[in-house]
Amino acid sequence: MTARVRLLAFVVVVVALVVAAGVYAVTEGREVRAQRSAEPEAPQTPVMSVVDEPRIVFRHTGLDNEYGTVAVVPLDDPGGARAFTGAACDRVAARAEGVSCLITDPGVATSFEVQELDADWNEVASTPLPGVPSRTRLSPDGTLVATTVFVSGHSYMSTGFSTATEVHEFGGGTRWGNLEKFDLVLDGRAVNPVDRNIWGVTFADNETFYATAATGGRTWLVEGNLTERTLTSVSADAECPALSPDGSRVAFKVDVDPGRAVVWQIAVQDLATGERTLLERGPRGLDDQVEWLDDDTILYGLPRADQPGVTDVWSVDADADAEPELLIEQAWSPTVVR
């Protein structure tokens, strides 16, 4: 081949690539736009109809014009008509008093924030977040907000990842800052590792909470105290805890294939006895902070394997041999408001 033929061949390849990528982008763009203008499959109902009764608040993930907005269904009819609130959140946590909503605003400098909304879905406060939203929870009376994001530098010589988990008062006020700055006690010893990460807060009350602490490749379930600024380990190998409504049990993810891959399943631990039950027939490869539907049942979101971006909310009894059931289609990040 002469130099000219090679140059020509290169130009042909580039033109072919530009055309192929262009056609794909335009087609995909059109398809996404068509999807995003379609009406949701699920029947709809006005928000007013579900404000007073016990309900489940979640992120709607159907590929339609309500994609990503927060929806509400009655607790006694989770598969029924859903009410769309107009608030768009990546992660959402709700109480009767208000809502914590984590938002991503993509752009060259993608920004993230936590918005606090009142019971009528009006914004009362917002704070920038230092990274990609991962978890949020409210305290039982709705006065405290916990957020977990993960901070990652993109590009070139970047390395590693880090979480940032913060607690602050709903609507502004006291900020406890990054929980990594709290005193950490693991297995009875005060430690101060540089590689620590804290994530997945669940509140017991306005002082005590549970969370995950990780260092040196291991994870712990820790009990935190906001006044004393301490984190004390309860037991090892537990991630993303969720405290049951009666405060007696904690459900969390455990890696059942440690060392090789990360395959999470749900386990439930009795706080009084320390006895741990693995939900043997529960979801494998779950990656969500679970939520309690009631004192015996657990809720969690699971991505659909065949439809990127679409997730469903499942429920499973907190027993060793319970089978999961599909509870709400096209849903993510569920919280129960009683």
Added chain:
Amino acid sequence: MYISLRDRPVHDELTSPRSTRSPVGRVVIVLGLVSLLTDVSSESVSAILPLYLTMVVGLTPVAYGLIDGLYQGVSALVRLGGGWLSDATDRPKWVAFLGYGLSAVARVFLLFASGAAGIAAVVTTDRIGKGIRTAPRDAMISSSTPTEHLGRAFGVHRMLDTIGAALGPLIAFVLLWLVPGGYSVVLVVSLAFALAGVALLGLLGPDIRTRREEAEKTGPTPPPFRWRDLTDRRLRPLLAVCGLLGLLTVGDGFIYLALLDHGDVNVYWFPLFYVGTNLAYLLLAVPVGRLADRVGRARILVMGHLALVGAYLCSVLPTSMAAATVGTLLLLGTFYAATDGVVAALAGRLVPVQARTSGIAAAQTVVALTRMFASAGFGMLWYLLGPGAAMMTVAALLAGAVLLAATRIARLDHAVVTP
């Protein structure tokens, strides 16, 4: 395939006496553009990967962290293998092509990968590709450039490379803005850039065969590559200096963390630290490379570490946050401009021609491995002393190491180089 010399004006250019007039040859520009296209591809994916994995694939920080860890460690290991293959076959172009190709193939699978395991495999393949291609590519730059202009040539290459790294995220977010939630569009466009890079190298890249050319020029064919060539008396002091300085080079991550710890700055700025450092690097790569050609590459390599000492100090000394941030990022960019391409420029000429790629790979591996040790060690130091004292300590040690290394500069810069 036999290629006549007429097909490659570059060769004439570098052997003709007029070569000094255009020191940055076509080879450097072509390879720079290959790197630019490839970096647009890889950085557009890295920019959206955290969002894609968490929002679409549904992975958490931990799973992502494991994948990100894989992203880093793998490439140092395969680098020497790529160097050996390139020297043994005397075909750096096609070994580099294999590396670029492997990374492009990984992009295809990323489109279909779901779940942590699949994505980990894809990311690992991508990094293996990077490990294989780097040294042969640098050897081609080295072989196609007159010795006196090597620093500038590598500067130009690294500048183009970094422009790609800066454009990648920009392109990704413009696409996401045009097609909301269109992560697959970003992946497809990224694949197109990767394939264009591979095609550019395959079709227009120079098939430099240093050993054969050497035979045509001077008569006897140089002997085939032997591992013993890497123990060359000229290369050893460079490896020693790189190792010594590498042991005191802690990861950027730590410097940025110290910067965050030192001031009351929002963690929100963390990703922008990388952007700032890249920008400084991009602007300084060529001027610092030219300076290296003028005053001596080993001198610039060693003195560049003083910029790193400055960055360590800047990140912890009490000044205004703005001054500390700008100073640290600028000094860090200077450090990369003075070291990254310069090491390759030096190493390629301190071994016989038949070992050029392996020589470069050896130096780059020493740098990568010692820096990994440095970061692990510094983690403990940080734990024992706290960020401020730990940074001051490593800054003092590095300053001492630079003084020690400076005693070797004359020997390195005046060593007899392979043409």
